[in-house]
Amino acid sequence: MNVPTIxxxxxxxxxxxxxxxxxxxxxxxxxxLAFNVLGNGVFLFFGVVARRGAAVGLFGxxxxxxxxxxxxxxxxxxxxxxxxxxxxxxxxTGSTSLGDDAQKESKSERADS
Amino acid sequence: MSIAVALNILTIVAVSGGAFFFLAGTVGLxxxxxxxxxxxxxxxxxxxxxxxxxxxxxxRVAWPFDALKLIVVWVLVLVASAVSSQLIGRKxxxxxxxx
Amino acid sequence: xxxGVGFSIxxxxxxxxxxxFTIGTRDSFAAVVAFVVxxxxxxxxxxxxxxxxxxxxxxxxxxxxxxxxxLNACARVRSEKTSDFxxxxxxxxxxxAGLLCLALSSGLVAVVILLxxxxxxxxxxxxxxxxxxxxxxxxxxxxxAYRALDTMLEKVVxxxxxxxVWSLASDRFWGGRATFGHLPEPDRPLIFLTRVLAPVGxxxxxxxxWVGADAPxxxxxxxxxxxxxxxxxxxxxxxxxxxxxxxxxxxxxSVGIIIFLAAGVAGxxxxxxxxxxxxxxxxxxxVVIEVAMTLxxxxxxxxxxxxxxxxxxxx
Numbered sequence: 001m002n003v004p005t006i007x008x009x010x011x012x013x014x015x016x017x018x019x020x021x022x023x024x025x026x027x028x029x030x031x032x033l034a035f036n037v038l039g040n041g042v043f044l045f046f047g048v049v050a051r052r053g054a055a056v057g058l059f060g061x062x063x064x065x066x067x068x069x070x071x072x073x074x075x076x077x078x079x080x081x082x083x084x085x086x087x088x089x090x091x092x093t094g095s096t097s098l099g100d101d102a103q104k105e106s107k108s109e110r111a112d113s
Numbered sequence: 114m115s116i117a118v119a120l121n122i123l124t125i126v127a128v129s130g131g132a133f134f135f136l137a138g139t140v141g142l143x144x145x146x147x148x149x150x151x152x153x154x155x156x157x158x159x160x161x162x163x164x165x166x167x168x169x170x171x172x173r174v175a176w177p178f179d180a181l182k183l184i185v186v187w188v189l190v191l192v193a194s195a196v197s198s199q200l201i202g203r204k205x206x207x208x209x210x211x212x
Numbered sequence: 213x214x215x216g217v218g219f220s221i222x223x224x225x226x227x228x229x230x231x232x233f234t235i236g237t238r239d240s241f242a243a244v245v246a247f248v249v250x251x252x253x254x255x256x257x258x259x260x261x262x263x264x265x266x267x268x269x270x271x272x273x274x275x276x277x278x279x280x281x282x283l284n285a286c287a288r289v290r291s292e293k294t295s296d297f298x299x300x301x302x303x304x305x306x307x308x309a310g311l312l313c314l315a316l317s318s319g320l321v322a323v324v325i326l327l328x329x330x331x332x333x334x335x336x337x338x339x340x341x342x343x344x345x346x347x348x349x350x351x352x353x354x355x356x357a358y359r360a361l362d363t364m365l366e367k368v369v370x371x372x373x374x375x376x377v378w379s380l381a382s383d384r385f386w387g388g389r390a391t392f393g394h395l396p397e398p399d400r401p402l403i404f405l406t407r408v409l410a411p412v413g414x415x416x417x418x419x420x421x422w423v424g425a426d427a428p429x430x431x432x433x434x435x436x437x438x439x440x441x442x443x444x445x446x447x448x449x450x451x452x453x454x455x456x457x458x459x460x461x462x463x464x465x466s467v468g469i470i471i472f473l474a475a476g477v478a479g480x481x482x483x484x485x486x487x488x489x490x491x492x493x494x495x496x497x498x499v500v501i502e503v504a505m506t507l508x509x510x511x512x513x514x515x516x517x518x519x520x521x522x523x524x525x526x527x
Binding site: 003008011012013023037063068076086 | 213216217220221223224225227228231232234235240243244247250251254257258260261262263265266269270273274277278281282285286288289305306309310312313314316317318320321323324325327331332333334335336338339350351353354355358359362363366369370373374376377380393430432509512513516517519520
């Protein structure tokens with residue numbers, strides 16, 4: 001029971017929590033939050049692998065660390081695009097719901113592109 | 114008593130004191146009735162706690178550059194927390210929701 | 213059980229508790245704030261795993277810039293009513309999803325416990341060529357030399373995301389300025405903070421990028437701090453968001469990729485192949501690419517938070 005194993009178990013828990021919320025939660029903003037929780041859990045998993053690869057005087061294997069740095073930035077850009085879509089949907093329909101039951105007809109008739 | 118032992122005792126006492134003040138601030142955050150009083154508890158207690166922890170950590174780092182970096186972090190956190198508590202206070206003073 | 217292990221257990225439980233609160237609470241604002249706390253606790257976890265470069269990037273991008281983005285979004289959709297949503301799935305749907313996630317987590321826990329000992333690692337290979345690149349930080353060497361293609365393509369992904377965000381503007385606003393969604397009039401303390409923090413932040417960002425060659429840091433952490441300062445400057449009203457159609461902005465955004473590509477193509481003629489560095493010149497080329505990258509990353513991340521161009525309420 002050493003440090004990487006403990007944080008690896010924590011990462012596994014985060015992945016499960018994030019996936020559960022992503023499936024079950026109806027609001028898109030909460031889905032975006034869950035997607036980020038899930039992604040950070042996966043990155044922490046990579047970190048566990050990196051720490052266990054400590055050798056030749058380094059404290060951790062540098063390859064998974066570089067993958068995670070790339071992943072964090074790409075994940076942020078995906079979140080930014082998702083949030084921009086969410087806000088555009090909100091501006092058009094007044095609600096962020098993806099179902100048909102919340103379409104506001106007055107706004108959908110705007111002569112807008 | 115050599116200087117190293119004295120510095121170790123200083124570190125332990127100061128960091129423990131800082132941790133206690135943070136705990137006190139958090140208890141205030143949970144127990145005080147409304148936002149302005151919580152703000153008061155948080156900023157006072159957390160700033161003292163941060164100062165004590167910084168004083169406790171200064172003997173541990175290499176002088177001068179690492180210690181200067183710690184002090185810069187301390188000043189930045191002070192400025193940022195002062196400004197953010199001002200902003201929250203102003204919003205409440207103008208009648209935002211007091212939850 | 214040593215103190216280190218005890219600290220890791222406490223940190224792991226705290227991270228899980230904050231994650232449970234983030235996904236379980238009904239108030240969206242509280243969920244976003246808890247998510248920012250989650251990001252900061254995660255960067256503590258990264259330090260516990262002895263990965264300081266990742267901890268810096270997570271604190272700057274995952275905690276800071278993502279937090280700004282999500283808080284902005286949460287403030288704008290605050291007015292909607294939760295009754296608009298169809299209810300979340302019935303108990304049987306939630307039960308099945310819960311069982312799936314429980315199985316997934318248990319499988320991953322088993323994977324963690326059964327990971328091979330001794331752990332396979334690429335660290336020896338990474339350090340073997342470190343002196344040839346002239347860098348002291350192996351993570352930077354991986355990002356800029358061994359896997360430079362991944363880094364370049366990641367810059368392209370960032371730019372594509374920005375183009376995607378811009379394309380969500382109405383036709384009549386194309387080429388205009390992004391608005392962050394109608395920010396309120398800035399308070400005087402915020403303007404004071406920005407005036408104090410901006411020079412310090414710019415120096416900190418440039419320092420982080422520069423020192424990343426030999427110590428933890430790098431272009432991504434430095435660029436994220438620069439973008440955070442830029443966003444703060446916009447929030448304080450001390451500068452106007454540049455128009456989407458302006459040539460200067462577009463040059464700043466693409467200079468990272470252009471220089472990366474130029475170095476890569478030059479590598480075909482001067483060295484072994486695409487994105488190969490000629491012997492002895494690796495460090496200067498890497499530094500030039502990193503300067504361009506930090507500039508582009510700072511601008512792109514800031515503009516991603518700003519959103520698509522729209523109409524401004526200010527005259």
